[in-house]
Amino acid sequence: MQRYRIAALLALICALVGGTIYAVTAVLHGNVILTRQLKLMTDLAYELDEGHGSTQAILRTLARNPLLAGYLGDTDTKPSDETMRLLFNSFMDTMHADVVFLLDTHGRMTACSDYPTAQMMGNDFSFRPYFKQALAGEESIYPAVGKITKTRGIYYSVPVRGSMQKDCIGVLAAKLPVSIWSQRFDHIAEQVALVSPDGVIFESNNPAWILHTATTVTDAHRAQLLESRQFGDSALDPLPWFKAGGSVVIDGMRHTVREIRVLRDGWKAVCFFPKNAPEPMPRTLFYAVLGVAGALVVLALFS
Secondary structure, eight states, rough: OHHHHHHHHHHHHHHHHHHHHHHOOOOOOOOHHHHHHHHHHHHHHHHHHHHHHHHHHHHHHHHHHHHHHHHTSSSSSOOOOOHHHHHHHHHHHHOOOOOOOETTSSSSSEEEEOTTTTTTOOOOOOHHHHHHHHHTOOOOEEEEEEETSSEEEEEEEEEOOOTTOOOOEEEEEEEEEEHHHHHHHOOSSSSEEEETTTBBEEESSGGGGGBBTTTTTHHHHHHHHHHHHHTTTTOOOBBBTSSSSSSSETTEEEEEEEEEOOOSOOEEEEEEEOOOOOOOSOOHHHHHHHHHHHHHHHHHHHH
């Protein structure tokens, strides 16, 4: 009987030591996973914000070029259409933009870079929020499906001011292709989405999610988006499980959802991390050891 008690005591000690090791290892393992997830999100935000800041800076520089004010009639010397085309082409290449264009105060396109697949000149863009915001003196970033091009892009716009740098005499805008963002998702194994302030998934490494909406978008707001045709003919169908934060089940697998603010107010990157990482020690093995230890203790006490 004494030997049973000694064996039970040793088994109990082993179980307690094993449980402690398991708990500490599990915590450390969880911290490693959390650190990796946070680093991925931070790196992604840095890449997106760096590209965003660079585009805004280049567009501001171009907007201050006196040729633009002259072309809009603010000075006595007006540059030729060819001069403006070549100027915009050079900046288009620098920004990796699809097109760079100039709008007058009525929203009519007066000059633009080369765009071989569509006729851009003379079109009216006064209905676009990026025109209205820039004309009011604010910089804008606006996701949309192009009225003429029918392709997704993010429109950047800045005000063009007169020779005294006070009154806004026009709007300079550039459309950047979604490939600028999608290429930043290529190296990410997890599913990730770039979500606009309106809750629209504008880009993702899961093509099936693109131009769907998150659960935070109300039916009334979705109806407004459809009426505005900001996203072309897309139905903007909601993904009922898509949310920021917490966890969700996708294709039968539970995922941890993490988000981070990017670009500017309202934009965010959302990443879904599958909860299938191997544990440092199988739970079944740990519980089996604990069960055996408990059985030996009971046996020793009642023998």
